[in-house]
Amino acid sequence: MTVDRENYNYVDMLALESIIKVLDDEYGVGSNFERIIEGRPSVKDIISIYKLPLPLLGYISSRITHIISGKKVSYIVNMILNYTNVCVVGCKFCAFYRKPFSRDVYKYSIDEVVKNVVETWKKYKIRQVLIQGGVDPSIPLEYYEEIFRRIKSETKNEVAIHGLSVVEVYWIAKTNRMSIAEVINRLVEAGLDSLPGAGAEVLSDRVRKLISPLKPSTSIWINVMDTAMKLGVPISATMMYGHLETLEERAHHLLSLLELQRKRKLIMAFIAWNFEPGRTELEKTIPYPAGGSELLRNIAISRIVFRHEIPWIQAGWLTAGERLAQVSLTYGANDWGGTLYGEKVLPATGLSLPLLVRSRIENIIRSAGFIPFERDNWYRPVSN
Numbered sequence: 001m002t003v004d005r006e007n008y009n010y011v012d013m014l015a016l017e018s019i020i021k022v023l024d025d026e027y028g029v030g031s032n033f034e035r036i037i038e039g040r041p042s043v044k045d046i047i048s049i050y051k052l053p054l055p056l057l058g059y060i061s062s063r064i065t066h067i068i069s070g071k072k073v074s075y076i077v078n079m080i081l082n083y084t085n086v087c088v089v090g091c092k093f094c095a096f097y098r099k100p101f102s103r104d105v106y107k108y109s110i111d112e113v114v115k116n117v118v119e120t121w122k123k124y125k126i127r128q129v130l131i132q133g134g135v136d137p138s139i140p141l142e143y144y145e146e147i148f149r150r151i152k153s154e155t156k157n158e159v160a161i162h163g164l165s166v167v168e169v170y171w172i173a174k175t176n177r178m179s180i181a182e183v184i185n186r187l188v189e190a191g192l193d194s195l196p197g198a199g200a201e202v203l204s205d206r207v208r209k210l211i212s213p214l215k216p217s218t219s220i221w222i223n224v225m226d227t228a229m230k231l232g233v234p235i236s237a238t239m240m241y242g243h244l245e246t247l248e249e250r251a252h253h254l255l256s257l258l259e260l261q262r263k264r265k266l267i268m269a270f271i272a273w274n275f276e277p278g279r280t281e282l283e284k285t286i287p288y289p290a291g292g293s294e295l296l297r298n299i300a301i302s303r304i305v306f307r308h309e310i311p312w313i314q315a316g317w318l319t320a321g322e323r324l325a326q327v328s329l330t331y332g333a334n335d336w337g338g339t340l341y342g343e344k345v346l347p348a349t350g351l352s353l354p355l356l357v358r359s360r361i362e363n364i365i366r367s368a369g370f371i372p373f374e375r376d377n378w379y380r381p382v383s384n
């Protein structure tokens, strides 16, 4: 299913005059909201609606989503392959990584990665593998190329490769003394289909210095994604909230993504997830994860700000859990995400994950009053 309506007039379509009046009379933010819904948001406008009551945000965001995709909610049968936990970046919010030469490091060989993907494809008919790892500068570019080529040939091109975060691409370029464009071109040539949005966290250099000082800066993150899209590679975008960021920084983050989307139009989806402090360095400062209402609030705000321009907003069941993710479908989310077979990053924080199969996901979506459809890597419907 594609979202093909170009000219949205949300004020007419949602009969929003009455909502704007309520927002103005009761909260004094009618004009802020009007600017956002007309596609002219400012940081101040976004902050003003962050403070609105959650049920109101849910109502508005679900109405917008209904215009975009009706009652349809997509999901994908996929797996995650975390090829190594070795990482020299050492983010303070990450429980997954290990320093090189630690006792419990692992690194899959090319054969192990390919075998794992091919077996999962045969067992579950996955349509996508999300490949991400830590940053291990000793891994050559050829490792990824060989993996991508073999996955494509051994799954008869049935498995799309959604792989490597900005930080991995950046380090590959750095250690191989290549440009970002050269690295992306080589990876695409080998079979890369799209880039996941991981590594954005919150696009603020102040925050990055506090939670992941060795990660590439905000401008590098944007530049890598911009380069990928310029080369025709679609991406997804993310935001990890609930740590040291301010509302203003969240608003800037959303605006940066919107600007990027208006320039390249290849951001397929947005995923907001909350920081999980378990077993991380940041746990000493932030011992508890943001609550469920924060997830719903961020999903609703992202839908209102991105409207149809970033058509798919993910429910984020991985960190939210199935039940809250189900509720998020009434707060602007219209994509469930994937089955995520093989995920290792969240279990590292101490959370356990359910095994989600097609029928279980479809049941969750249906029982929330929506119509599930299975999609591919590019959000197109597929049938079995």
Ligand code: SF4
Residues within 6 Å of the ligand: 087, 088, 089, 090, 091, 094, 095, 096, 097, 133, 134, 135, 167, 212
């Ligand atoms: S989030 Fe990624 S880059 Fe940061 S420490 Fe974990 S694996 Fe490394």
